[in-house]
Amino acid sequence: MVKSSLVKGVVYWNRKLHIHLGLFLLLFIWLFSLSGLLLNHGDWKFASFWDERNEQKTTTPLRVPAGLDSAGILRYITAQLGAKGEVTEVKLYPDSVDFRCEVPGHIRTIHVDFLKGLCTQNEIQFNRWGILRTLHTFNGVNKENPSKPASWLLTNIWRFTMDAIAVGLVLLCFSSYLMWYKLKTGRLFGWLLLLMGLAGALYFVWLLRLL
Amino acid sequence: MLLKASTLSVKKYFPFVQDLHLYIGLFISPFILIFAVSVLVLNHLGSLNNTSPVKTTMERRLKLHPLPYDTTDLGTGKRISSHLGVVGEIDHVFKGEHSLSIGVVRPGLETHIEVNTLTDSVYIKQDQTGTLRATTYLHKMPGPHLAMFRKNAGFMKLWSILTDMTVYMLLFLTVSGVFLWYFLKVERKMGLYAIGLGIGVFTMLLLLIL
Numbered sequence: 211m212v213k214s215s216l217v218k219g220v221v222y223w224n225r226k227l228h229i230h231l232g233l234f235l236l237l238f239i240w241l242f243s244l245s246g247l248l249l250n251h252g253d254w255k256f257a258s259f260w261d262e263r264n265e266q267k268t269t270t271p272l273r274v275p276a277g278l279d280s281a282g283i284l285r286y287i288t289a290q291l292g293a294k295g296e297v298t299e300v301k302l303y304p305d306s307v308d309f310r311c312e313v314p315g316h317i318r319t320i321h322v323d324f325l326k327g328l329c330t331q332n333e334i335q336f337n338r339w340g341i342l343r344t345l346h347t348f349n350g351v352n353k354e355n356p357s358k359p360a361s362w363l364l365t366n367i368w369r370f371t372m373d374a375i376a377v378g379l380v381l382l383c384f385s386s387y388l389m390w391y392k393l394k395t396g397r398l399f400g401w402l403l404l405l406m407g408l409a410g411a412l413y414f415v416w417l418l419r420l421l
Numbered sequence: 422m423l424l425k426a427s428t429l430s431v432k433k434y435f436p437f438v439q440d441l442h443l444y445i446g447l448f449i450s451p452f453i454l455i456f457a458v459s460v461l462v463l464n465h466l467g468s469l470n471n472t473s474p475v476k477t478t479m480e481r482r483l484k485l486h487p488l489p490y491d492t493t494d495l496g497t498g499k500r501i502s503s504h505l506g507v508v509g510e511i512d513h514v515f516k517g518e519h520s521l522s523i524g525v526v527r528p529g530l531e532t533h534i535e536v537n538t539l540t541d542s543v544y545i546k547q548d549q550t551g552t553l554r555a556t557t558y559l560h561k562m563p564g565p566h567l568a569m570f571r572k573n574a575g576f577m578k579l580w581s582i583l584t585d586m587t588v589y590m591l592l593f594l595t596v597s598g599v600f601l602w603y604f605l606k607v608e609r610k611m612g613l614y615a616i617g618l619g620i621g622v623f624t625m626l627l628l629l630i631l
Contacts, residue, residue, distance in 0.1 A: 212616070229614060232467035243588045243591055246584075247585070249579070341631065343565070345630075364630050367630075369464050377455055379454075379529075380458070382453075387450075403448040403569075404451075407450060412451075418527050419527045
């Protein structure tokens with residue numbers, strides 16, 4: 211009796227979860243689906259972004275106070291320039307510093323010469339297609355050192371969002387299995403399709419490297 | 422009145438859309454799982470490297486029979502890898518003055534080939550990257566980089582079709598899901614809250630990040 215009501219409860223909440231989680235994730239799924247297609251189809255002319263970029267090079271006076279550590283130098287420069295974003299590719303020399311400061315669709319490559327007190331900025335701004343593409347890949351993971359934490363709070367928040375969407379998709383898949391399993395009809399055809407999909411996925415993920 | 426009539430006329434498709442939603446969903450769910458799991462791996466690669474590092478399973482030095490290096494980069498890469506019995510997608514071919522660096526990949530298995538074009542000597546290294554990294558490789562393929570090289574192996578051509586198919590089917594699932602929800606009167610109010618919350622969180626995040 212208790213078991214039966216527990217099963218009923220699980221089935222009830224599982225269905226609710228599937229429907230409402232799916233509706234909640236709607237825009238996120240559209241964003242990552244569309245941007246994924248754009249990344250795989252660079253030849254789509256309507257979504258061209260690189261040729262349409264705005265690029266601007268500026269040189270401005272910028273004196274960095276002495277006595278700052280490396281993090282302090284970067285903080286001071288970005289604050290002076292009003293630059294926000296993920297700081298990467300930092301190369302600090304005794305008389306200069308080079309780094310990138312990036313938000314999706316807006317990249318600044320910054321060089322500051324401490325001796326001359328000059329800052330040279332190369333800014334690239336993408337159109338909306340470029341922004342979409344970079345949102346898909348913007349996770350702040352350093353290729354050379356993946357353990358290095360992201361430098362910008364919003365990179366971490368966006369990465370967390372990506373994780374949450376991924377977990378949401380996993381939940382949608384598993385909740386759909388339970389909903390399908392509770393159906394009395396179409397079991398065999400469902401199995402056939404699920405097994406076909408599974409076989410395909412296993413071929414790519416596991417079998418291909420053994421052949 | 423007119424709206425109600427059109428709603429009723431559309432409702433007759435409910436069982437058909439429900440079947441499509443179910444069966445398409447079941448078929449693509451393993452591929453969606455690949456993409457979802459790979460996101461977690463890509464976002465936390467440092468943790469994976471600590472717990473399950475890449476294993477080098479083979480290292481070898483060989484002498485190659487003289488081969489012409491004056492064909493296209495991809496042609497050279499294919500010829501050398503086939504000569505060495507290495508199968509997979511040619512990931513890259515980088516040419517130095519007297520050297521060639523070729524990467525050949527199958528999901529979960531990466532082979533690095535270094536050729537000295539003066540002496541025809543070859544160094545091969547094979548890395549087992551494992552199942553989780555295999556999902557990340559698949560997630561990123563074919564991708565935007567080195568597009569002129571991509572889809573040079575049969576499996577990559579097939580994967581490229583499957584990824585597109587998965588995305589289009591996923592988009593269909595979202596649209597059909599909204600259609601099915603719309604006719605579930607008991608879930609309508611809660612569903613509207615879910616959509617509203619989703620739009621709110623989505624907009625807020627984009628406003629913050631851009």
